[in-house]
Amino acid sequence: MEFYDVIRSRRSIRSFRPDPVPDEAIARIAEAVNAAPTACNLQPFVFKFIRNAELRAAVAGCCRSSFPAEAPLLLAVVCDPEKAWKRGDGFNSVEVDVGIAMEHAVLAAAAEGLGSCWICAFDAARAAQVLKVAAPARVAALCPLGYPAAPPRPFVRKEQAQVVEVLD
Numbered sequence: 001m002e003f004y005d006v007i008r009s010r011r012s013i014r015s016f017r018p019d020p021v022p023d024e025a026i027a028r029i030a031e032a033v034n035a036a037p038t039a040c041n042l043q044p045f046v047f048k049f050i051r052n053a054e055l056r057a058a059v060a061g062c063c064r065s066s067f068p069a070e071a072p073l074l075l076a077v078v079c080d081p082e083k084a085w086k087r088g089d090g091f092n093s094v095e096v097d098v099g100i101a102m103e104h105a106v107l108a109a110a111a112e113g114l115g116s117c118w119i120c121a122f123d124a125a126r127a128a129q130v131l132k133v134a135a136p137a138r139v140a141a142l143c144p145l146g147y148p149a150a151p152p153r154p155f156v157r158k159e160q161a162q163v164v165e166v167l168d
């Protein structure tokens with residue numbers, strides 16, 4: 001798919017068919033994650049592609065919504081702020097690093113014809129317990145992946161001029 005078509009086709013999908021995600025698609029999404037830029041190239045995260053049905057159900061059970069449980073594949077991002085770049089004024093790059101890598105994942109998923117949806121509305125303490133993640137590491141985000149069973153919500157955005165300025 002052409003790059004801008006991928007950008008246009010990526011929407012949050014909240015209903016999934018049970019068909020499994022092919023291994024080759026997972027491999028290409030994983031490659032996209034590993035290609036993401038991070039501050040000082042530290043890559044302070046692990047993207048866990050959860051295929052195991054029992055573990056998937058347990059992690060999906062940490063979400064506020066029920067739709068992540070429908071997906072045949074669940075991505076859980078574990079990050080460690082201690083392993084991220086820190087600026088002298090206290091800024092820690094971990095959230096930015098995770099955000100960029102997750103966007104690589106969801107765009108790669110879109111290129112594969114897969115639906116995805118960033119999930120931050122989940123019980124992070126419970127997810128850490130389920131995934132055996134100990135502090136300072138934490139579960140930063142979840143993302144169900146699978147073939148869409150229903151179209152996305154209508155596309156709504158601010159006027160472009162409200163979020164983009166060109167300064168000559």
Ligand SMILES: Cc1cc2nc3c(=O)[nH]c(=O)nc-3n(C[C@H](O)[C@H](O)[C@H](O)COP(=O)(O)O)c2cc1C
Pocket residue numbers: 010011012013014065117118119120121122152153
């Ligand atoms: C950081 C982040 C967290 C999000 N968390 C959730 C969530 O917990 N549940 C959900 O249904 N959608 C979640 N979303 C999806 C947004 O609602 C969605 O991206 C936004 O409404 C724009 O729609 P679109 O992705 O279809 O273009 C999240 C998106 C981002 C970037």
